[in-house]
Amino acid sequence: MTVRPILVAPDKRLKLYSNPVEKVDAEIHALLDDLMETMYAGDGLGLAAIQIGVPKRVIVVDVHATADAPTPLKLVNPEILWFSPERIVYEEGCLSFPEYFADVERASAVRVRYLDENGKTQEIEAAETLAVCLQHEVDHLDGKLFVDHLSLVKRGIILRKMAKAARAQVKDA
Numbered sequence: 196m197t198v199r200p201i202l203v204a205p206d207k208r209l210k211l212y213s214n215p216v217e218k219v220d221a222e223i224h225a226l227l228d229d230l231m232e233t234m235y236a237g238d239g240l241g242l243a244a245i246q247i248g249v250p251k252r253v254i255v256v257d258v259h260a261t262a263d264a265p266t267p268l269k270l271v272n273p274e275i276l277w278f279s280p281e282r283i284v285y286e287e288g289c290l291s292f293p294e295y296f297a298d299v300e301r302a303s304a305v306r307v308r309y310l311d312e313n314g315k316t317q318e319i320e321a322a323e324t325l326a327v328c329l330q331h332e333v334d335h336l337d338g339k340l341f342v343d344h345l346s347l348v349k350r351g352i353i354l355r356k357m358a359k360a361a362r363a364q365v366k367d368a
Contacts, residue, residue, distance in 0.1 A: 219314035243335035
């Protein structure tokens, strides 16, 4: 397992649509392991393959409480089948937007179909934090970022700050 560098906004690759996985094989197993290791190293709740520059429909999530044992989920080709009509507002962050958080409104529950790490079709029904995390990560696979759910003003402020920070890093390098 390897901790991989995470793409940081405004990297254009974060807006790419990710391709379906044809077969869950050794390459996908290694990718899932690297994603999990990278997510834990970044202290995140979820991570999509595109966030490490791999445009494949693969995500990992773990929303366990700090005092609890890890509950990792590895999902290949996740597809949200159902969104609850009830909504929840959750303060979201993203490993591709370090230090930026914003309230985002999403469905409070979802049902997701995916392939597990053995290539077997599974379904999960999730609520609250797990539902929000799954929606956030599936959005990544479609080239959508959590800031895309914000008003134009809020999104613009965050993206300008990110671009300015990126320019400063290049200048200092």
